Amino acid sequence: MLKLGILGLGTVGSGVVKILEKNAENIKNKVGTEVKIIKILVNNLDKERDIEIDKNLLTDNAEDIINNPEIDIVVELIGGEQPAYDYIMRSIENGKSIVTANKLVIAKYGKRIFRKADENDAQVCYEGSVAGGLPIIRPLQNSLAANRIEKIYGILNGTTNYILTDMSKNKKDFDESLKNAQDLGFAEADPSSDIDGHDAAYKITILSSLAFERFVDVRDVYVEGIREIKSTDLELAHEMGYVIKLLAIAKNGNDGVDIRVHPAFIPEDHPIAMINGTYNCVYLHGDAVGQVMSTARGAGQMPTGSAVTADIIQVAKDINYNQREVQRMDSFLESNVTKIDEIENSFYLRLEVEDKPGVMAHIAKIFGDNNVSLASVLQKQKDNPVVPLVFITHHVKEKDLEKSLNEIKELDDVIEIKSVIRVENDI
Amino acid sequence: MLKLGILGLGTVGSGVVKILEKNAENIKNKVGTEVKIIKILVNNLDKERDIEIDKNLLTDNAEDIINNPEIDIVVELIGGEQPAYDYIMRSIENGKSIVTANKLVIAKYGKRIFRKADENDAQVCYEGSVAGGLPIIRPLQNSLAANRIEKIYGILNGTTNYILTDMSKNKKDFDESLKNAQDLGFAEADPSSDIDGHDAAYKITILSSLAFERFVDVRDVYVEGIREIKSTDLELAHEMGYVIKLLAIAKNGNDGVDIRVHPAFIPEDHPIAMINGTYNCVYLHGDAVGQVMSTARGAGQMPTGSAVTADIIQVAKDINYNQREVQRMDSFLESNVTKIDEIENSFYLRLEVEDKPGVMAHIAKIFGDNNVSLASVLQKQKDNPVVPLVFITHHVKEKDLEKSLNEIKELDDVIEIKSVIRVENDI
Ligand SMILES: NC(=O)c1ccc[n+]([C@@H]2O[C@H](COP(=O)([O-])OP(=O)(O)OC[C@H]3O[C@@H](n4cnc5c(N)ncnc54)[C@H](OP(=O)(O)O)[C@@H]3O)[C@@H](O)[C@H]2O)c1
Numbered sequence: 001m002l003k004l005g006i007l008g009l010g011t012v013g014s015g016v017v018k019i020l021e022k023n024a025e026n027i028k029n030k031v032g033t034e035v036k037i038i039k040i041l042v043n044n045l046d047k048e049r050d051i052e053i054d055k056n057l058l059t060d061n062a063e064d065i066i067n068n069p070e071i072d073i074v075v076e077l078i079g080g081e082q083p084a085y086d087y088i089m090r091s092i093e094n095g096k097s098i099v100t101a102n103k104l105v106i107a108k109y110g111k112r113i114f115r116k117a118d119e120n121d122a123q124v125c126y127e128g129s130v131a132g133g134l135p136i137i138r139p140l141q142n143s144l145a146a147n148r149i150e151k152i153y154g155i156l157n158g159t160t161n162y163i164l165t166d167m168s169k170n171k172k173d174f175d176e177s178l179k180n181a182q183d184l185g186f187a188e189a190d191p192s193s194d195i196d197g198h199d200a201a202y203k204i205t206i207l208s209s210l211a212f213e214r215f216v217d218v219r220d221v222y223v224e225g226i227r228e229i230k231s232t233d234l235e236l237a238h239e240m241g242y243v244i245k246l247l248a249i250a251k252n253g254n255d256g257v258d259i260r261v262h263p264a265f266i267p268e269d270h271p272i273a274m275i276n277g278t279y280n281c282v283y284l285h286g287d288a289v290g291q292v293m294s295t296a297r298g299a300g301q302m303p304t305g306s307a308v309t310a311d312i313i314q315v316a317k318d319i320n321y322n323q324r325e326v327q328r329m330d331s332f333l334e335s336n337v338t339k340i341d342e343i344e345n346s347f348y349l350r351l352e353v354e355d356k357p358g359v360m361a362h363i364a365k366i367f368g369d370n371n372v373s374l375a376s377v378l379q380k381q382k383d384n385p386v387v388p389l390v391f392i393t394h395h396v397k398e399k400d401l402e403k404s405l406n407e408i409k410e411l412d413d414v415i416e417i418k419s420v421i422r423v424e425n426d427i
Numbered sequence: 428m429l430k431l432g433i434l435g436l437g438t439v440g441s442g443v444v445k446i447l448e449k450n451a452e453n454i455k456n457k458v459g460t461e462v463k464i465i466k467i468l469v470n471n472l473d474k475e476r477d478i479e480i481d482k483n484l485l486t487d488n489a490e491d492i493i494n495n496p497e498i499d500i501v502v503e504l505i506g507g508e509q510p511a512y513d514y515i516m517r518s519i520e521n522g523k524s525i526v527t528a529n530k531l532v533i534a535k536y537g538k539r540i541f542r543k544a545d546e547n548d549a550q551v552c553y554e555g556s557v558a559g560g561l562p563i564i565r566p567l568q569n570s571l572a573a574n575r576i577e578k579i580y581g582i583l584n585g586t587t588n589y590i591l592t593d594m595s596k597n598k599k600d601f602d603e604s605l606k607n608a609q610d611l612g613f614a615e616a617d618p619s620s621d622i623d624g625h626d627a628a629y630k631i632t633i634l635s636s637l638a639f640e641r642f643v644d645v646r647d648v649y650v651e652g653i654r655e656i657k658s659t660d661l662e663l664a665h666e667m668g669y670v671i672k673l674l675a676i677a678k679n680g681n682d683g684v685d686i687r688v689h690p691a692f693i694p695e696d697h698p699i700a701m702i703n704g705t706y707n708c709v710y711l712h713g714d715a716v717g718q719v720m721s722t723a724r725g726a727g728q729m730p731t732g733s734a735v736t737a738d739i740i741q742v743a744k745d746i747n748y749n750q751r752e753v754q755r756m757d758s759f760l761e762s763n764v765t766k767i768d769e770i771e772n773s774f775y776l777r778l779e780v781e782d783k784p785g786v787m788a789h790i791a792k793i794f795g796d797n798n799v800s801l802a803s804v805l806q807k808q809k810d811n812p813v814v815p816l817v818f819i820t821h822h823v824k825e826k827d828l829e830k831s832l833n834e835i836k837e838l839d840d841v842i843e844i845k846s847v848i849r850v851e852n853d854i
């Protein structure tokens with residue numbers, strides 16, 4: 001029999017308990033022995049739980065798990081940085097293997113955790129940390145291992161994808177769609193980690209390290225969220241044959257990793273453009289395999305529980321058969337992140353200008369002077385002295401664009417630069 | 428150092444050689460030691476090869492590999508039943524681990540091969556046998572292991588998907604598209620295994636065994652190919668909001684596995700309907716994870732080479748670190764295949780009838796008498812005494828449909844039943 005201690009009995013923790021119970025027979029078969037939860041850490045012992053659970057299993061003292069010599073595997077599902085990181089490190093020091101869905105901790109401290117695990121002959125599995133139920137961590141570690149992976153694009157946050165889909169399909173504003181997502185349980189009360197792109201940044205950092213075998217500092221990842229996306233932009237995107245998605249991107253370059261999270265225009269016939277609602281996807285390119293795309297629900301109790309429980313099965317099986325998955329993360333190098341202003345991108349720009357002769361000429365001159373060349377221009381007619389003006393640029397250095405926008409802002413006839421959104425045409 | 432013997436240096440064998448060479452440094456890092464090809468079996472030593480290869484590596488005597496005590500891993504890429512099966516079994520008896528892309532041998536003899544491998548402490552990996560570069564064998568074995576998988580749908584044959592896409596997009600006939608596929612190297616000179624659905628049947632048999640943990644006899648799988656698909660059917664499908672795909676289906680039932688390969692109408696907004704050209708996809712439903720779909724190129728030198736080489740890396744790593752992946756296939760049960768005439772399906776039917784009053788009434792009566800209820804009827808107006816008549820039925824037992832079609836065929840006014848194609852509405 002193998003003994004589990006679970007840290008946290010919230011959304012995912014409860015899912016794991018349910019799956020371990022429901023599929024117990026089958027899991028026993030796979031592992032070769034029974035897998036039994038012997039302790040669960042919670043914050044509040046008296047809280048009403050939506051699953052039936054033997055009260056004797058619960059504890060509010062982490063030491064009952066971390067320092068429990070009976071426990072083989074610690075499943076960390078508290079979330080957040082501390083005390084989760086501390087509990088993981090101390091459990092490893094005590095020789096326990098770890099299963100976690102904590103993207104923050106893995107993205108930020110992965111290297112230290114893997115080293116500590118190596119020193120202590122422990123395993124660390126984190127399939128649940130990226131894209132919920134979608135199998136991606138292990139495929140990168142094994143089925144795709146023969147490839148040099150060149151780039152990864154992902155929709156890695158279900159909350160923002162739900163909001164953008166809802167805004168676009170139902171012509172809603174951001175605030176309205178956010179509220180809707182919260183009502184439906186797809187967004188948290190404090191949604192900032194999702195909305196502002198940090199959640200996706202942790203996830204793309206994890207994928208990038210595995211795919212390129214280079215660790216980057218998650219704090220260097222350029223992050224831009226979806227708060228500023230207007231339903232006008234979604235409509236204009238649609239008119240021009242695009243959709244807007246919060247995209248996580250990682251490209252392996254010679255000097256560093258181009259890694260970032262930001263809203264992006266994507267051609268509407270691209271497979272990624274079809275991933276709607278709370279679905280996530282990972283789209284990658286390997287030198288041998290070519291393009292591979294996978295999609296599944298990226299969050300939620302059962303999908304994430306599925307990934308976490310799969311890790312539990314794997315680690316339990318390894319322990320039972322005296323095996324140990326060797327990951328060789330020790331050979332991963334540290335890598336720079338390419339600075340965002342060095343990157344070349346296409347841009348969608350929406351300006352509000354006064355309807356006077358000469359405005360366009362002034363703007364065009366500034367673009368020209370700064371090496372910004374235009375792919376298309378759309379001028380919306382309105383019976384109004386204020387006209388919206390939309391540009392899509394060719395590839396330009398971000399710093400050249402920024403310089404021209406700073407100059408354009410100063411033009412008398414330009415009222416406001418409403419939107420600046422990157423366009424991913426060659427995805 | 429780990430030593431490989433490769434059986435076969437055709438399309439896939441050459442791909443594996445290329446990848447092992449190109450990514451040698453990276454692979455060495457992953458495995459923890461060098462992986463070296465020391466012998467390659469071919470049929471014809473004098474054949475011109477499209478890769479540069481040291482002639483001393485080649486042999487036309489299989490014993491140089493199978494009975495070579497230096498060789499750790501045998502990579503079987505000859506294809507076909509014999510001598511491939513014999514070589515695999517004898518290599519295992521000699522304690523070697525196997526990597527293969529041979530779907531026929533795994534589908535037909537998997538159980539015996541896995542048992543033999545267990546007895547000899549050898550590993551057998553076959554990621555390349557299904558859907559080329561698409562990671563699916565290992566995800567079923569690990570990332571999705573916590574699920575009860577209920578059903579799998581796949582587009583598992585690139586040749587037929589290319590042909591159907593070409594017929595549909597370019598309004599071509601089957602023969603013309605087949606020839607086009609052959610010219611482009613997407614179909615073999617003898618395309619029957621692809622076209623008639625047998626290739627896909629081997630693959631769905633392999634997926635079904637892993638997903639449901641039940642072995643079925645591949646000879647019991649119902650198989651229907653795409654030779655009879657007319658471009659008229661593709662056009663009518665489009666008019667009614669469907670596409671036609673060669674679908675491989677496996678559903679886990681109480682009494683047996685409903686497993687089959689046949690052309691099917693699929694709603695055109697379903698993700699599977701968007702998989703075009705030589706791409707493959709696997710779409711599955713698990714009780715915890717919900718829907719998961721993956722897509723990649725399902726054949727070809729480099730994608731298949733990617734999968735085979737990934738297996739080589741895994742096995743080599745395991746050997747190097749004294750590990751052994753435990754698959755526990757021994758607990759898989761043998762299972763019946765549900766007889767096709769017991770299955771309920773919707774159908775698309777295209778008839779040619781004489782344009783006389785009463786025909787419809789006669790046909791409708793026969794359907795009614797046989798419990799076949801109709802979802803829609805489409806009558807194409809033509810200035811012609813012969814009119815095409817199209818039906819889509821609700822779910823009916825296949826044997827009820829067959830009985831009514833036999834009766835309808837006998838009607839004086841019915842000239843011919845042109846097409847009978849299953850409709851998968853609740854995919
Ligand atoms: N939710 C998802 O869909 C999802 C998807 C992918 C990954 N994840 C990751 O999975 C992890 C868990 O997420 P979740 O949504 O399940 O979180 P949650 O619902 O907030 O649950 C957290 C659990 O941890 C317990 N806990 C929190 N702080 C604690 C502390 N200091 N000491 C003891 N117990 C503490 C809580 O106890 P009480 O119950 O007593 O309050 C609760 O049971 C996070 O890393 C998250 O990023 C979640």
Ligand SMILES: NC(=O)c1ccc[n+]([C@@H]2O[C@H](COP(=O)([O-])OP(=O)(O)OC[C@H]3O[C@@H](n4cnc5c(N)ncnc54)[C@H](OP(=O)(O)O)[C@@H]3O)[C@@H](O)[C@H]2O)c1
Pocket residue numbers: 434435436437438439440468469470471472474503504505506507509510528529530555556559725726727728731
């Ligand atoms: N091609 C694909 O895209 C693809 C995709 C997925 C899976 N697969 C599977 O991969 C396997 C290999 O396919 P392939 O397309 O690479 O085949 P292939 O191009 O026909 O190559 C077969 C190789 O095996 C050698 N060979 C055949 N019979 C032999 C015998 N009796 N003794 C010694 N050598 C023999 C041939 O030698 P010569 O070179 O001297 O003729 C040739 O090098 C098959 O199981 C296939 O189903 C292929």
